[in-house]
Amino acid sequence: MCRLTINGKELHVADNSTILQAAASVGISIPTLCYLEGLTPMGACRVCLVEIEGAPTLSASCSTPVREGMVVQTNSKRVREARKTVVELLLSEHDGDCQLCERSDDCELRQLADELGIRSNRYEGAKPFSTVDNSSVALVRNNGKCIKCRRCVQVCSDIQHVGVLSAQYRGYHTTIGPAFTNTLDSVACVQCGQCAAVCPVGAIVETNHIEPVLAALDNPKTHVVVQTAPAIRAALGECFGLPPGTLVTGKMVSALRELGFDAVFDTDFTADLTIMEEGTELLTRLRNKFVLGQPGRLPQFTSCSPGWINYAEHYFPDTLDKISTCKSPQQMFGALAKTYYAQKAGIDPANMVVVSVMPCTAKKFEAARPEMRSSGFQDVDYVLTTRELGDLIKMGGIDFNALPEGTMDAPLGISTGAADIFANTGGVMEAALRTVHAVTTGRSLGTEDLHIAPLAGLEGIKTASVVLTGTVDAWSFLEGKEVKVAVAHGLGNAATLIDHIRSNPDEFQFVEIMTCPGGCIGGGGQPRFTTDEVRKARIAAIYKEDEGRELRQSHENPAVQALYKEFLGKPLGEKSHHLLHTDYAAKPRVNTP
Amino acid sequence: MAQVATTEQYSSAPPVHTLDLKDVIPVIDDIIERYRSTRGALIPVLQSAQNLLGHLPKDLLVHISNKLDIPYSEVAGVVTFYSFFTTTPRGVHTVRVCLGTACYVRGGKEVLEAISKELGIEVGQTTDDRQFSLEIGRCFGACGLAPVVMVDDTVHQRVKPSRIKNLLEPYRADQGEEAEHGDR
Numbered sequence: 001m002c003r004l005t006i007n008g009k010e011l012h013v014a015d016n017s018t019i020l021q022a023a024a025s026v027g028i029s030i031p032t033l034c035y036l037e038g039l040t041p042m043g044a045c046r047v048c049l050v051e052i053e054g055a056p057t058l059s060a061s062c063s064t065p066v067r068e069g070m071v072v073q074t075n076s077k078r079v080r081e082a083r084k085t086v087v088e089l090l091l092s093e094h095d096g097d098c099q100l101c102e103r104s105d106d107c108e109l110r111q112l113a114d115e116l117g118i119r120s121n122r123y124e125g126a127k128p129f130s131t132v133d134n135s136s137v138a139l140v141r142n143n144g145k146c147i148k149c150r151r152c153v154q155v156c157s158d159i160q161h162v163g164v165l166s167a168q169y170r171g172y173h174t175t176i177g178p179a180f181t182n183t184l185d186s187v188a189c190v191q192c193g194q195c196a197a198v199c200p201v202g203a204i205v206e207t208n209h210i211e212p213v214l215a216a217l218d219n220p221k222t223h224v225v226v227q228t229a230p231a232i233r234a235a236l237g238e239c240f241g242l243p244p245g246t247l248v249t250g251k252m253v254s255a256l257r258e259l260g261f262d263a264v265f266d267t268d269f270t271a272d273l274t275i276m277e278e279g280t281e282l283l284t285r286l287r288n289k290f291v292l293g294q295p296g297r298l299p300q301f302t303s304c305s306p307g308w309i310n311y312a313e314h315y316f317p318d319t320l321d322k323i324s325t326c327k328s329p330q331q332m333f334g335a336l337a338k339t340y341y342a343q344k345a346g347i348d349p350a351n352m353v354v355v356s357v358m359p360c361t362a363k364k365f366e367a368a369r370p371e372m373r374s375s376g377f378q379d380v381d382y383v384l385t386t387r388e389l390g391d392l393i394k395m396g397g398i399d400f401n402a403l404p405e406g407t408m409d410a411p412l413g414i415s416t417g418a419a420d421i422f423a424n425t426g427g428v429m430e431a432a433l434r435t436v437h438a439v440t441t442g443r444s445l446g447t448e449d450l451h452i453a454p455l456a457g458l459e460g461i462k463t464a465s466v467v468l469t470g471t472v473d474a475w476s477f478l479e480g481k482e483v484k485v486a487v488a489h490g491l492g493n494a495a496t497l498i499d500h501i502r503s504n505p506d507e508f509q510f511v512e513i514m515t516c517p518g519g520c521i522g523g524g525g526q527p528r529f530t531t532d533e534v535r536k537a538r539i540a541a542i543y544k545e546d547e548g549r550e551l552r553q554s555h556e557n558p559a560v561q562a563l564y565k566e567f568l569g570k571p572l573g574e575k576s577h578h579l580l581h582t583d584y585a586a587k588p589r590v591n592t593p
Numbered sequence: 594m595a596q597v598a599t600t601e602q603y604s605s606a607p608p609v610h611t612l613d614l615k616d617v618i619p620v621i622d623d624i625i626e627r628y629r630s631t632r633g634a635l636i637p638v639l640q641s642a643q644n645l646l647g648h649l650p651k652d653l654l655v656h657i658s659n660k661l662d663i664p665y666s667e668v669a670g671v672v673t674f675y676s677f678f679t680t681t682p683r684g685v686h687t688v689r690v691c692l693g694t695a696c697y698v699r700g701g702k703e704v705l706e707a708i709s710k711e712l713g714i715e716v717g718q719t720t721d722d723r724q725f726s727l728e729i730g731r732c733f734g735a736c737g738l739a740p741v742v743m744v745d746d747t748v749h750q751r752v753k754p755s756r757i758k759n760l761l762e763p764y765r766a767d768q769g770e771e772a773e774h775g776d777r
């Protein structure tokens with residue numbers, strides 16, 4: 001332990017703390033623009049400056065470790081003036097217009113300028129040549145607003161191990177972006193949006209789908225269907241001032257009705273369906289291995305996270321044949337909405353618009369993939385992020401917190417608790433094992449609350465195993481077999497796990513990969529700012545939603561059962577193959593112009 | 594693609610007085626193998642590549658990025674950070690105009706302007722026919738003879754803006770041979 005004084009308060013903190021962490025522990029907040037929790041401080045922005053007694057210059061508190069007996073001032077005149085200078089200099093080069101900016105209500109630079117009381121600027125800087133790069137399907141980058149804090153660089157390289165953003169050129173000419181002045185589509189960006197989630201300003205944002213959604217809602221001839229991903233209900237409330245982890249499922253449904261959607265459905269429905277298809281696929285691959293002695297295609301990797309699919313296509317082509325061929329729940333939904341539901345409801349799919357609300361920016365990319373048109377139309381037309389739905393609700397003048405609790409429409413709104421947990425790391429695996437266990441043994445998983453404890457939590461890579469005993473006749477070849485599974489979230493962890501699997505190919509049978517840290521609840525389209533504390537709160541809410549349900553295993557979903565009976569036939573059947581499955585292709589890392 | 598106004602133009606014509614890219618790749622691969630295990634392999638590899646080719650073609654940067662498993666954006670970040678590296682092919686002849694103090698006060702700047710006008714390129718650029726690259730220098734140690742222009746290894750002294758055309762003439766493509774011996 002280390003004793004120090006901050007603003008006259010004496011405190012004791014762990015020896016390896018930074019001044020920033022020490023101050024936070026006693027409720028003294030120091031502004032930061034480049035610092036990111038859990039990563040090596042870069043010391044790039046200098047707004048976290050503090051005064052240390054005896055030191056000739058001010059120090060960046062994010063990267064300065066505490067020392068025994070240190071006396072620190074975080075709010076002296078000298079500190080305030082230095083911070084003000086730093087922010088004024090940033091503003092002098094900043095080419096933005098707050099009233100017109102996507103980030104006006106949560107921009108850290110705007111807030112900081114306000115907190116520092118900056119009402120005029122002593123510096124008249126030359127504005128950099130401002131460019132808007134909208135070459136990417138999911139993201140728009142605006143270099144004029146970039147303050148070069150490099151958070152995006154750190155997230156893209158250190159968390160996601162993608163590394164398509166880097167500082168280019170030097171000095172005043174420094175820009176943050178892909179190689180040289182290339183556009184984002186020239187490199188293998190996986191579209192995860194983690195850069196947009198951490199950017200303090202409006203320099204990286206999602207591609208706007210609010211306008212076309214409003215147009216569809218305003219058009220009386222279209223039937224507009226909406227699906228909401230499991231992770232939205234645990235985060236949307238944050239857009240309306242509710243604490244992270246507030247479940248707003250019912251209010252969300254009511255808001256969507258008020259906005260004029262003709263049917264309010266749930267991606268949970270196709271999450272349950274995914275378990276049926278993907279679980280059957282896994283059992284088939286296991287049968288091929290154990291009964292027919294065929295090698296390969298194991299471990300089976302999950303396929304619901306589109307950023308991971310992009311990552312595998314560009315960076316790990318040797319895993320492609322092992323990834324489940326199941327489309328993601330979003331795409332299964334789109335394909336079924338424009339076929340099964342359209343037939344049932346007597347609607348011409350040509351007049352139907354399918355909107356999804358996703359915690360994810362990569363879902364915008366996925367919806368636009370040429371493979372995703374098996375209904376004969378683009379299966380999912382528009383994808384709103386959680387943040388965009390929040391904006392849409394505000395535009396509609398809806399008092400969100402006063403809304404009644406609505407319920408989803410049938411049939412595509414009916415789901416089980418197993419679908420809810422698709423939202424968090426370990427959840428898809430747990431949901432799959434619940435059903436795989438029940439199908440092969442005729443009994444539910446015997447665990448407490450149906451959870452698989454080692455798969456919960458924010459550990460980067462998690463493993464678990466389930467031994468199948470008392471199997472029913474059809475699956476007796478699995479009798480006594482241990483099914484070993486692994487889970488990774490954040491693509492850096494995924495890369496580590498895949499490396500391990502390359503040298504231990506027989507260790508695991510099933511592997512869940514989610515692109516974003518924490519899983520979808522930590523997606524690139526979620527309300528800002530997602531810290532580990534926020535992730536934990538959202539995950540707790542999701543488990544609560546699951547535990548509160550009557551049905552908690554996907555195969556029990558009556559609407560999914562009816563779907564098979566009325567329309568699909570059986571899992572992995574002919575129709576499923578056509579509507580619910582896809583394939584993948586290796587792609588280059590750089591598209592040279 | 595490309596909604597950005599500043600997307601760099603990259604001419605795909607081969608470099609002139611240097612090796613062909615495909616001949617260089619095996620050599621580069623050898624160098625990569627040698628440095629692979631060391632931290633900071635990228636810079637020495639880039640240096641060797643530029644020494645061989647005179648510049649760093651972007652296709653080669655992509656190749657190096659893949660081989661070293663360092664993201665292309667990061668490779669480009671390093672290349673654009675150090676002014677030593679260039680992705681523009683060099684001309685057959687490098688014209689360096691001294692702007693050291695002595696040359697500057699005795700008309701070096703006017704000489705530079707005249708050369709720039711004559712060749713139609715700015716400092717750091719190469720003519721379209723890949724014949725000349727233009728650079729500035731800081732004192733060649735020939736201050737008594739200022740202003741000084743160096744073309745390749747040859748020093749031209751007391752250069753007058755009005756004489757630039759004549760000075761460059763022997764180096765033009767069709768005069769290749771003579772260019773080897775300038776007036777010393």
Ligand code: SF4
Nearest residue numbers: 096097098101107202
């Ligand atoms: S990025 Fe922030 S400061 Fe800049 S225009 Fe947008 S809201 Fe204003």
Ligand code: SF4
Nearest residue numbers: 156189190192193195
């Ligand atoms: S979307 Fe993801 S992969 Fe693409 S630049 Fe941002 S962080 Fe990197």
Ligand code: SF4
Nearest residue numbers: 146147149150152199
């Ligand atoms: S784009 Fe955003 S996160 Fe990246 S350096 Fe610029 S301001 Fe920082």
Ligand code: FES
Nearest residue numbers: 043045046048062
């Ligand atoms: S937050 Fe400390 S230097 Fe940026």
